[in-house]
Amino acid sequence: MNTSDGADRLEAFRAYRDRMNERILEEKDHLGIKRFFNLDSAAYRDGALDGGTKELLGLVASMVLRCNDCIDYHLQQCIEQGFSDEELEDAMNVALVVGGSIVIPHLRHAVETIDLLREEKEKASE
Amino acid sequence: MNTSDGADRLEAFRAYRDRMNERILEEKDHLGIKRFFNLDSAAYRDGALDGGTKELLGLVASMVLRCNDCIDYHLQQCIEQGFSDEELEDAMNVALVVGGSIVIPHLRHAVETIDLLREEKEKASE
Amino acid sequence: MNTSDGADRLEAFRAYRDRMNERILEEKDHLGIKRFFNLDSAAYRDGALDGGTKELLGLVASMVLRCNDCIDYHLQQCIEQGFSDEELEDAMNVALVVGGSIVIPHLRHAVETIDLLREEKEKASE
Amino acid sequence: MNTSDGADRLEAFRAYRDRMNERILEEKDHLGIKRFFNLDSAAYRDGALDGGTKELLGLVASMVLRCNDCIDYHLQQCIEQGFSDEELEDAMNVALVVGGSIVIPHLRHAVETIDLLREEKEKASE
Amino acid sequence: MNTSDGADRLEAFRAYRDRMNERILEEKDHLGIKRFFNLDSAAYRDGALDGGTKELLGLVASMVLRCNDCIDYHLQQCIEQGFSDEELEDAMNVALVVGGSIVIPHLRHAVETIDLLREEKEKASE
Amino acid sequence: MNTSDGADRLEAFRAYRDRMNERILEEKDHLGIKRFFNLDSAAYRDGALDGGTKELLGLVASMVLRCNDCIDYHLQQCIEQGFSDEELEDAMNVALVVGGSIVIPHLRHAVETIDLLREEKEKASE
Numbered sequence: 001m002n003t004s005d006g007a008d009r010l011e012a013f014r015a016y017r018d019r020m021n022e023r024i025l026e027e028k029d030h031l032g033i034k035r036f037f038n039l040d041s042a043a044y045r046d047g048a049l050d051g052g053t054k055e056l057l058g059l060v061a062s063m064v065l066r067c068n069d070c071i072d073y074h075l076q077q078c079i080e081q082g083f084s085d086e087e088l089e090d091a092m093n094v095a096l097v098v099g100g101s102i103v104i105p106h107l108r109h110a111v112e113t114i115d116l117l118r119e120e121k122e123k124a125s126e
Numbered sequence: 127m128n129t130s131d132g133a134d135r136l137e138a139f140r141a142y143r144d145r146m147n148e149r150i151l152e153e154k155d156h157l158g159i160k161r162f163f164n165l166d167s168a169a170y171r172d173g174a175l176d177g178g179t180k181e182l183l184g185l186v187a188s189m190v191l192r193c194n195d196c197i198d199y200h201l202q203q204c205i206e207q208g209f210s211d212e213e214l215e216d217a218m219n220v221a222l223v224v225g226g227s228i229v230i231p232h233l234r235h236a237v238e239t240i241d242l243l244r245e246e247k248e249k250a251s252e
Numbered sequence: 253m254n255t256s257d258g259a260d261r262l263e264a265f266r267a268y269r270d271r272m273n274e275r276i277l278e279e280k281d282h283l284g285i286k287r288f289f290n291l292d293s294a295a296y297r298d299g300a301l302d303g304g305t306k307e308l309l310g311l312v313a314s315m316v317l318r319c320n321d322c323i324d325y326h327l328q329q330c331i332e333q334g335f336s337d338e339e340l341e342d343a344m345n346v347a348l349v350v351g352g353s354i355v356i357p358h359l360r361h362a363v364e365t366i367d368l369l370r371e372e373k374e375k376a377s378e
Numbered sequence: 379m380n381t382s383d384g385a386d387r388l389e390a391f392r393a394y395r396d397r398m399n400e401r402i403l404e405e406k407d408h409l410g411i412k413r414f415f416n417l418d419s420a421a422y423r424d425g426a427l428d429g430g431t432k433e434l435l436g437l438v439a440s441m442v443l444r445c446n447d448c449i450d451y452h453l454q455q456c457i458e459q460g461f462s463d464e465e466l467e468d469a470m471n472v473a474l475v476v477g478g479s480i481v482i483p484h485l486r487h488a489v490e491t492i493d494l495l496r497e498e499k500e501k502a503s504e
Numbered sequence: 505m506n507t508s509d510g511a512d513r514l515e516a517f518r519a520y521r522d523r524m525n526e527r528i529l530e531e532k533d534h535l536g537i538k539r540f541f542n543l544d545s546a547a548y549r550d551g552a553l554d555g556g557t558k559e560l561l562g563l564v565a566s567m568v569l570r571c572n573d574c575i576d577y578h579l580q581q582c583i584e585q586g587f588s589d590e591e592l593e594d595a596m597n598v599a600l601v602v603g604g605s606i607v608i609p610h611l612r613h614a615v616e617t618i619d620l621l622r623e624e625k626e627k628a629s630e
Numbered sequence: 631m632n633t634s635d636g637a638d639r640l641e642a643f644r645a646y647r648d649r650m651n652e653r654i655l656e657e658k659d660h661l662g663i664k665r666f667f668n669l670d671s672a673a674y675r676d677g678a679l680d681g682g683t684k685e686l687l688g689l690v691a692s693m694v695l696r697c698n699d700c701i702d703y704h705l706q707q708c709i710e711q712g713f714s715d716e717e718l719e720d721a722m723n724v725a726l727v728v729g730g731s732i733v734i735p736h737l738r739h740a741v742e743t744i745d746l747l748r749e750e751k752e753k754a755s756e
Contacts, residue, residue, distance in 0.1 A: 020741060020742060023741055023742075023745070024738065032421055033722070033726060036731075039413055040223050040731045042410055043223040047212075047216045053179065056179070058224060060183045061186050061224040062732070064352075064354075065224070067732050069735040070224075070732060086174035089534040089537065090173045090175040090180065090534075091180075092537070094180055095187060096352070097166050097536070098184060098187040098353050100350050101350050101544045101574070102316075102569045104541075105574065108521070111527055111532065112524060147360070150359065156345060158546055159341065161543055161546075165536065191354045196353070196356075219410040222411060223410070225732065226694075226726070226729045227727050228440070228448060230415075230418070230448075231445060233402065234399070234402065237401055237402055238398060269486065272490060275489055275490075280463075282464075282467040284468075285467065285470070287669055287672075288479075288669060292479045294665075300590035301595060305560070306598055308553075309561060310602060314602070321483040338552035342552045345547055346547050346565065347561075347565060349547040350562060351565070417727060421723055426716035427686075438690060443695075448728075464677075467678065468678045472688055472691065473691060474604075476606055476700075477603075477604045477606065477691070478603040478605075478606070479604075480568075589658075596663070597663050609697060611663070612646070612651070612654065615654055
């Protein structure tokens with residue numbers, strides 16, 4: 001599989017996300033919006049449930065609500081947390097059954113993202 | 127808290143669910159629909175991820191998609207799987223942050239259901 | 253199956269619908285809202301597609317968007333248009349596959365509504 | 379129009395809402411959930427936009443997302459802020475056009491709620 | 505109208521769809537996901553309702569749930585089933601009325617896709 | 631910030647929107663669809679609520695329903711109506727709290743669009 005375009009896709013997403021988050025949080029500086037971003041980060045920290053499980057919950061929520069950017073973000077976190085491909089597929093299967101065939105285009109996107117993230121990791125460890 | 131109405135609510139939900147599932151699966155007997163129900167059950171069995179984690183994923187998916195019947199069903203399974211109140215609250219917090227304040231009415235419903243399920247369990251073990 | 257409560261449910265839905273539609277269209281008399289209601293009715297009249305097919309489309313759209321009142325309304329129209337139980341089940345199966353298990357509570361509701369509507373028709377023809 | 383059942387509906391909603399909010403905020407006391415509730419309240423306070431306009435925004439958001447409890451809550455706030463029936467109808471018309479006929483059952487609910495709230499206010503001022 | 509970019513869009517969609525479906529079904533080989541894909545295909549086969557009507561149901565479900573990839577897929581099937589432009593417009597009108605103005609960007613996409621598919625067919629028959 | 635790509639994005643969106651609207655309204659000429667487009671335009675005209683407030687309602691509805699094209703269109707109207715950045719941020723904060731973190735990618739998009747629209751306006755007034 002040729003994933004060179006795909007790799008650019010991940011980098012472009014990260015760059016855009018960083019640039020706009022900075023624009024929103026540093027420059028716009030709206031108190032309510034800033035507090036929401038903080039609350040969002042806090043929701044995935046270790047607590048009664050560990051951070052890994054919470055990222056998996058975030059992934060499935062993002063899939064049934066069908067948001068590719070959110071899926072990419074949570075997949076990145078899930079892979080950093082050490083989930084295997086088989087575990088991620090089990091989670092995505094739950095999302096598929098709950099959310100239906102309308103989730104399938106996002107499943108394709110997610111599987112591509114997983115491949116790209118694994119490839120990045122391999123390159124980084126060479 | 128007086129939860130007598132609430133307890134009836136859980137029983138009424140279970141009775142209606144059983145009656146209509148029987149009507150759909152036994153009497154209607156549509157192959158596609160039956161296969162969907164089987165696939166749905168299979169998605170929560172132990173696999174690469176254990177059944178408990180999958181039920182938690184089902185709970186959060188149900189909350190962000192805002193379906194009270196689905197929430198009640200997955201809460202029942204989660205409590206049978208042994209999740210504590212604190213763990214369920216952490217999961218529901220992820221659903222609240224991802225799905226927004228529109229999830230709050232379903233959070234109220236879910237917290238009531240948890241109380242009712244704990245009460246049932248206590249009575250059963252008396 | 254005892255459907256006496258269910259029969260009341262259909263009557264209560266129709267009475268509430270009629271009362272509030274009258275309140276909205278006759279008394280409130282907001283031009284934009286009235287025109288929307290007219291456009292809504294017109295969308296299901298015979299055209300390039302016949303009215304029956306359009307009602308079936310309305311049913312599936314209502315199921316994947318998970319609106320019980322809309323489901324009940326379109327089921328009533330579909331049955332008046334002469335669709336058989338098997339045809340309705342085929343349509344609901346498409347809704348189930350596209351929309352996922354989150355549609356199941358609405359499938360239960362829909363199957364009960366079909367039973368109630370068939371029962372009404374039988375009584376009326378006695 | 380006989381709205382006695384309806385009046386009970388508003389009271390039942392408020393009682394349930396208060397009871398469960400207390401259960402969630404006082405007893406459950408989950409930090410993330412409490413902070414979310416605070417953020418939610420803060421979003422509707424006077425700022426660059428006045429609180430009234432924000433409640434109207436909350437109403438339209440609740441209608442297109444189709445949450446009756448949220449609609450009832452924001453209608454109450456909108457009426458306290460002094461919006462006329464005609465202004466509320468204009469806002470609901472935007473929700474109807476953006477969200478489609480699937481919003482109609484919630485429009486019926488909203489119009490009933492407005493009637494009930496006006497009636498309450500009249501009684502209170504007698 | 506210059507649709508050369510558009511034609512590339514259809515080809516790119518098909519190539520991506522085929523590549524990722526193969527990756528998911530052949531290589532990933534997750535039993536639940538594979539069974540879901542089979543169930544999805546089966547839902548559109550001739551039954552009590554003919555396959556054509558089912559594709560039209562799939563199209564309207566995809567439009568109200570606002571998924572461009574799903575719209576493109578079902579439009580392709582609908583055109584293979586022989587639906588005329590006028591019939592497709594009637595179906596899309598139902599989707600527009602049920603789903604509201606939020607569907608309009610997807611209506612634009614769908615009309616472009618229909619044009620591209622008709623153009624392809626013409627070229628193929630030259 | 632380099633927004634040259636972004637500026638092209640706005641122009642490309644407007645050109646595509648105009649081209650497809652003309653294709654739909656002038657050439658396709660489906661009565662129901664045309665009437666829907668008229669109803670859509672009419673919903674934002676001055677009435678009991680002024681057109682500016684209605685555009686703000688349309689913006690928030692578009693954000694919670696997560697439609698970037700709709701967000702871009704309403705932002706353009708809001709800025710023509712004279713809303714300040716701070717007012718738009720207050721409105722978007724309501725959308726964020728109601729709709730949850732799933733709205734964040736659309737918030738990024740919206741903030742970029744506001745920047746691009748302000749830039750266009752500056753250039754035009756030079």
